[in-house]
Amino acid sequence: MHGFDTKLTDEINFFVQELEQAARDAGLEPCTTIFELVDYKQLNEIAAYLGFPTRYPHWRFGMEYERLAKSYTYGLAIIYEMVINNNPCYAYLLRANDLVYQKTVIAHVYGHCDFFQKNYWFSKTNGKMLNQMANHGTIVRSLINEIGHDKVESFLDCCLSLENLIDIYAPFQTKTKKKDDHTAEEINITDDELKLDAKSYMDTYVNPKEYIARKRKLLEEKHSKDPLLDSKTNERDVLNYLLCHAPLQDWEWQLLDIIRAEAYYFAPQAQTKILNEGWATYWHSKMMTKLYPLSAAEIIDYCDHYAGVVASVPGQLNPYKLGVELLRHCERRWDEGRFGLEYLNCTDPKVRKLWNKNTQQGQTKLFEIRKIHNDVSFIDAYLDEDFCYEQKMLIYDYDRNRGKYVISSREFAEVKRKLLDQLTNVGNPIIAVKDGNFRNRSELLLVHEHSGQDLKQDFALETLKSLLRLWKRPVHLETRIEGVSKRISCSGSDHQIERI
Amino acid sequence: MKMDSDLNRFHKIVRGKIKKELRKFIANGELLGRQGGKTISIPLPRIDIPRFQFGQQQRGLGQGDGEVGDPLPGQPSSGQQQAGDREGEKALEVEVSLEELADILGEELSLPRLEDKGTKNIEAVQHKYTGIFKQGPESLRHFKRTFREALKRAIISGTYNEQAPTIVPIKDDRRYRSFRTVRKPETNAVVIYMMDVSGSMGEEQKQIVRLTAFWLDTWLTRQYTGLERRYIVHDAVAREVDQDTFYRTRESGGTLISSAYQLALSLMEKDYPPAIWNIYLFHFSDGDNWSGNDTTECLNIMNGNILPKANLFSYGQVESRYGSGQFLRDLEKNFHGQEKVALAKIKDRDAIIGALKVFLGRGH
Numbered sequence: 001m002h003g004f005d006t007k008l009t010d011e012i013n014f015f016v017q018e019l020e021q022a023a024r025d026a027g028l029e030p031c032t033t034i035f036e037l038v039d040y041k042q043l044n045e046i047a048a049y050l051g052f053p054t055r056y057p058h059w060r061f062g063m064e065y066e067r068l069a070k071s072y073t074y075g076l077a078i079i080y081e082m083v084i085n086n087n088p089c090y091a092y093l094l095r096a097n098d099l100v101y102q103k104t105v106i107a108h109v110y111g112h113c114d115f116f117q118k119n120y121w122f123s124k125t126n127g128k129m130l131n132q133m134a135n136h137g138t139i140v141r142s143l144i145n146e147i148g149h150d151k152v153e154s155f156l157d158c159c160l161s162l163e164n165l166i167d168i169y170a171p172f173q174t175k176t177k178k179k180d181d182h183t184a185e186e187i188n189i190t191d192d193e194l195k196l197d198a199k200s201y202m203d204t205y206v207n208p209k210e211y212i213a214r215k216r217k218l219l220e221e222k223h224s225k226d227p228l229l230d231s232k233t234n235e236r237d238v239l240n241y242l243l244c245h246a247p248l249q250d251w252e253w254q255l256l257d258i259i260r261a262e263a264y265y266f267a268p269q270a271q272t273k274i275l276n277e278g279w280a281t282y283w284h285s286k287m288m289t290k291l292y293p294l295s296a297a298e299i300i301d302y303c304d305h306y307a308g309v310v311a312s313v314p315g316q317l318n319p320y321k322l323g324v325e326l327l328r329h330c331e332r333r334w335d336e337g338r339f340g341l342e343y344l345n346c347t348d349p350k351v352r353k354l355w356n357k358n359t360q361q362g363q364t365k366l367f368e369i370r371k372i373h374n375d376v377s378f379i380d381a382y383l384d385e386d387f388c389y390e391q392k393m394l395i396y397d398y399d400r401n402r403g404k405y406v407i408s409s410r411e412f413a414e415v416k417r418k419l420l421d422q423l424t425n426v427g428n429p430i431i432a433v434k435d436g437n438f439r440n441r442s443e444l445l446l447v448h449e450h451s452g453q454d455l456k457q458d459f460a461l462e463t464l465k466s467l468l469r470l471w472k473r474p475v476h477l478e479t480r481i482e483g484v485s486k487r488i489s490c491s492g493s494d495h496q497i498e499r500i
Numbered sequence: 501m502k503m504d505s506d507l508n509r510f511h512k513i514v515r516g517k518i519k520k521e522l523r524k525f526i527a528n529g530e531l532l533g534r535q536g537g538k539t540i541s542i543p544l545p546r547i548d549i550p551r552f553q554f555g556q557q558q559r560g561l562g563q564g565d566g567e568v569g570d571p572l573p574g575q576p577s578s579g580q581q582q583a584g585d586r587e588g589e590k591a592l593e594v595e596v597s598l599e600e601l602a603d604i605l606g607e608e609l610s611l612p613r614l615e616d617k618g619t620k621n622i623e624a625v626q627h628k629y630t631g632i633f634k635q636g637p638e639s640l641r642h643f644k645r646t647f648r649e650a651l652k653r654a655i656i657s658g659t660y661n662e663q664a665p666t667i668v669p670i671k672d673d674r675r676y677r678s679f680r681t682v683r684k685p686e687t688n689a690v691v692i693y694m695m696d697v698s699g700s701m702g703e704e705q706k707q708i709v710r711l712t713a714f715w716l717d718t719w720l721t722r723q724y725t726g727l728e729r730r731y732i733v734h735d736a737v738a739r740e741v742d743q744d745t746f747y748r749t750r751e752s753g754g755t756l757i758s759s760a761y762q763l764a765l766s767l768m769e770k771d772y773p774p775a776i777w778n779i780y781l782f783h784f785s786d787g788d789n790w791s792g793n794d795t796t797e798c799l800n801i802m803n804g805n806i807l808p809k810a811n812l813f814s815y816g817q818v819e820s821r822y823g824s825g826q827f828l829r830d831l832e833k834n835f836h837g838q839e840k841v842a843l844a845k846i847k848d849r850d851a852i853i854g855a856l857k858v859f860l861g862r863g864h
Contacts, residue, residue: 045503054502062510063547063592065503070593153509160549314564314574321563391563396572398558405560405572418561429552453554462550477552 006036012093015103022292023110027367028283030113032088035106039095043079044068046092050266051084052133056140056258058156083109085116085269087127100294100301107287111280114370119276121268121374124171129265136258143251155252158466159259164428165238166260168267191216210254218244231437238446239263241433246470256470270426274375278323281309282366285324315396315405317419322391326378329387330369331362376423383419385412393419421451429455431477444471448479455479464490514594515604517544522608526856527849529711540601544592602722605715609853611860627679636676645675689724689778689811691716692767694760696785698735699752705818709784710747712816712852716782719860724778730767734760736790740767754790757783757827758797765805774809781806781813782859784846786820787827795830807840814842814859 048065049055083091091109144152194215198206221244235241239260310321337357393415397408430449438445467475474491487500650669654660731746738759817828835841844855
């Protein structure tokens with residue numbers, strides 16, 4: 001796959017097999033996992049491409065590579081593991097790591113692989129993403145040859161600027177819209193009927209796959225709602241809306257489609273960061289200390305390493321730490337029977353402290369959590385007051401007078417609310433298309449569902465410009481700025497902000 | 501590496517950013533002291549793809565000890581910390597070679613390449629390996645070509661066996677690298693910096709000189725392979741100093757500009773025969789010469805000896821509270837329209853860029 005030999009050494013290969021067996025014995029169900037041994041340059045390169053050996057060309061991968069290379073050189077950050085959600089999974093080990101490190105990483109990777117396979121939120125991702133990414137690369141490269149590098153790149157910049165305008169729950173919705181017989185008939189036409197007339201040997205040129213795909217999509221969209229209904233909608237998958245309604249040239253359509261597909265592929269990873277890392281950390285620590293224990297000589301190195309993984313910086317939450325601690329908290333609660341009405345209604349701190357019904361359901365509970373939860377639902381369901389207190393969670397605010405960040409609250413309800421706020425829609429503002437024919441002038445209206453936090457305004461303006469590039473008619477965004485409802489409009493080089 | 505083409509695209513964008521910010525860099529001197537060997541590290545605002553995202557928040561979540569009301573541990577203790585710099589806003593540091601920077605400067609100011617003044621008679625001899633010969637010393641044998649010839653011969657003669665592909669070159673197959681002697685005109689250049697350090701030159705004036713000299717240096721280094729620098733400070737008397745002293749010396753007392761020109765001339769005569777050397781002189785002063793007589797003396801030295809030998813004589817006048825600025829007017833009167841004399845008034849830092857253009861814009 002790469003220029004250099006990435007085969008595992010016999011020694012590491014031995015541990016890979018041992019640890020996989022240990023993982024399976026413990027009930028994990030990872031798919032086949034292929035490990036590769038790479039040096040730091042290769043690892044930085046792979047990491048800049050988010051784990052995929054072949055992607056479409058874009059400058060930001062170069063920027064990311066340079067950042068990683070620099071932080072490695074200065075010893076600021078070393079990539080700890082890299083594993084991609086694919087079937088088979090690919091995972092990368094840094095050649096320079098010592099054996100304790102390698103074993104830990106291997107165990108950690110099996111945690112992730114199990115999660116990719118079994119967590120509901122990953123159930124809609126493409127198991128052959130490695131291939132699809134490579135295909136995306138091929139398409140973009142050929143478009144570059146055809147259209148020109150600058151044009152393609154600047155259009156990609158526009159698409160990427162809109163990349164987070166997807167509906168992360170869309171893949172899990174089943175379409176329940178009723179279709180009448182007539183449309184059902186039309187939508188059932190075959191690919192052949194969609195084709196333009198062409199001699200058989202010209203067919204692949206006249207009717208390329210992308211063309212048929214686009215036609216079908218337009219058709220489906222047309223029939224998924226009443227054509228006579230007005231242009232008002234509430235579409236959070238803005239990218240899809242653009243694919244269906246924006247006046248795009250074929251090559252533009254293809255690029256946007258690629259960006260959207262990749263955005264949906266990566267979404268579950270952002271959605272389950274805490275739980276996924278927590279799960280992998282839980283298992284690597286369990287394997288290294290109980291299931292496939294390290295020798296006494298190795299344990300100090302391991303602890304040193306583990307301390308680094310779960311280290312917390314006062315101003316931030318470490319997803320590894322938060323995840324693994326909350327999982328352990330759940331395990332303890334279900335092992336000791338600290339659940340159900342009786343426990344929840346108990347207010348005597350002494351009784352609560354000594355509560356132990358010896359139910360031993362911890363493991364079962366953990367596997368249930370890994371199966372159905374994402375970060376938001378996980379935190380919502382299990383982060384309780386005891387945990388908040390034990391973990392010393394806090395909220396801080398900036399104190400202008402003192403010029404410092406000051407701890408402002410340790411109130412459970414506030415902390416939890418703040419955390420859930422941060423995780424909602426993977427930290428992105430909720431924005432939907434409201435009208436594709438705004439003012440009856442084919443202008444596009446987006447509405448930001450304001451939840452207490454303003455948008456970064458300069459970025460919002462730049463993003464609207466990208467949107468304008470795709471929509472080719474004026475675009476508008478309704479949001480709130482410092483408590484006042486406003487509409488930001490962009491219709492070319494200038495913009496205006498008006499009160500509504 | 502696959503990354504190379506993406507890295508290239510990124511560097512191209514960075515280069516564009518530097519060009520855009522160049523005027524700012526020239527004026528605020530941020531790049532001084534960021535030089536390390538052959539590269540310079542340039543701070544740029546982070547390059548981001550804009551998205552709809554939330555603005556900076558002053559409120560955050562954390563974990564750790566402390567009572568409500570206590571400052572969050574791990575912050576710098578100075579109360580001067582700017583709000584909102586806890587996360588994000590990380591600047592990008594890019595390493596750029598000095599040559600690259602000079603090129604960007606040249607493009608931005610549309611500077612012409614400097615023309616060598618006819619020193620073509622001095623030549624350096626170089627060997628370039630360009631050709632392939634059938635004879636030559638064994639040490640220059642071209643292995644790849646030799647084996648390719650042998651392979652060709654084997655295939656043609658039918659002795660090539662795919663199962664046991666052994667290739668043995670014979671004498672006829674041997675190929676040798678051959679060299680060609682190229683005569684390259686040697687270009688040497690010297691820059692003589694002169695600065696007035698009399699009492700009337702303040703810190704800000706010196707900083708302006710320093711900034712200007714930095715960019716002159718960058719450009720000239722790019723143009724000539726072996727650039728030498730000499731530094732002269734003067735008040736009523738002139739002396740040669742090293743670079744560091746040049747920028748630090750502060751004297752009081754009067755100003756006799758001719759002393760510096762006299763010293764520069766003797767340096768030129770001693771070390772830099774004009775037939776071999778491209779000579780650049782840059783003089784910075786607040787233009788307050790002691791007397792008209794001395795100015796006449798300066799003009800004599802320039803006309804008689806310096807100008808015929810030098811490529812360029814540049815005078816930059818920085819403005820100080822005490823300076824009358826008369827010297828610039830005198831020079832303007834005498835050298836108006838002279839190709840080899842470049843005169844500029846550097847009022848403040850923002851004027852540096854204009855001065856650079858005047859000094860370097862003539863292309864010789």
